[in-house]
Amino acid sequence: MNTLKEVPVCELNLYRGKTADDVLSGDGALLLPKGSSVPTILTAIPGIQDTLLTWKIESLPLLIDYEISEEEFEAVVRTVEPKTALLDPALAGRAIHQVEEVYQRIAENNPSREGIETLSREAKNLTAEVLRTPQILLCLGKVRDADEYTYVHSLNVALLSGYLANILHPGDRELVEAMTFGGLLHDLGKARVSQDVLNKPGRLTPDEFEKMKAHSIQGMITALSSGVEDRRILSIIRNHHERWSGEGYPDGLGENRISLHARIAAVADVFDALTARRVYKDPMRSREAVTMIIESSGKSFDPAIVRALLVSVGLFPPGTMVELSDGGVGVVTGARSTDIYLPQVLLTTDSLGRRAEGNTIIDLALQRGLFIRRTLDDMGKGVRYELAKV
Secondary structure: OEEEEEEEHHHHHHOOEEEOOOEEOOOOOEEEOOOOEHHHHHHHOOOHHHHHHHOOOOEEEEEEEOOOOHHHHHHHHHHHOOOOOOOOHHHHHHHHHHHHHHHHHHHOOOOOHHHHHHHHHHHHHHHHHHHHOOOHHHHOOOOOOHHHHHHHHHHHHHHHHHHHHHHHOOOOHHHHHHHHHHHHHOOHHHHHOOHHHHOOOOOOOHHHHHHHHOHHHHHHHHHHHOOOOOHHHHHHHHHOOOOOOOOOOOOOOOHHHOOHHHHHHHHHHHHHHHHOOEOOEOOOOHHHHHHHHHHOEOOOEOHHHHHHHHHHHOOOOOOEEEEEOOOOEEEEEEOOOOOOOOOEEEEEEOOOOOEOOOOOEEEHHHOOOOOEEEEEEEOOOOOOOOOOOO
8 A cells, every 4th residue: 555645855765655756857857757766766876865955856745655575574573573483484385395296196196195194294394383383374375376376275274274273272282283284185186176177267167166066075085095094184175165054065064063173174274265366366355354254153164263263363464554543554463462453563654654763563452542543455474485396
């Protein structure tokens, strides 16, 4: 989001933004083209402020940029909040690559017991990461193109499922590991669904939808033939599309007839699917996804698991751009208090629209009278984990 503001030339160094129009000298020469970045201008042309003032240009219309890059955000989180661990990109890359390899072999009718065993080992490593990570949403990867969706989505569902399991049953490492492994495998059956159906831009025909729905049973059969015997994992693969109301598939199970493992995976699966970019839809904001899942509590999802999601990510999930009641803007980094309305915010722009000094994190739970006025957008959080071997 950008806001137009008239900024004094002598204060350009206090702002982050771009020129809203071409800036011309008195004789019509182009001094600065429209869209020039203020930080770049000041670095590349050290005397530009004096030049502008010489031409009696005392202020410039700027589009104030509230956002920060993923790299800036992660650097601040690591520096200011060292306990907020971020997922090791190398570990994430290995897991995604292994998921891709397993799916491709299944698509070629050559499932590998060895590949599943390798994924099981990766799940153990991911479990350790989940247990040490207080803000799981900062670890989720973002899908950049259709071909990588299934693999990145599998990693994200694994991480979020394991995280929710630990919220519900703290310290139960065996449960967290089962949920993480099950998350990696939950869409195994999609390896047997054609890419035309998986990535179709428009609405699926009834026949195509039936083919899509078959992936849950196909996945369980494939897992069994590949040596997976753990009933918890098999239930995740088969029943993660069951719904609390009994209106899901493939078995039409409802409420506690659905295994706890499948109920957890269902919430993780839908949350990541809503916030992912697909060929047929733009990503939904994290806050909007949380709100939609809350509205489906007791209908599509187990209310206890929805509460766990809300407790863990809050109403303003990490990475959400917010405007504060004093006009300042920042990015939510997480929460230390139990008040889901008052998270911590990394300030990017102060109440006057100027670039915030230093790495200022405000804990709204400790600030009397300061609150979130509205959400702006997601920062674009998340790391792109390359599919190449790492």
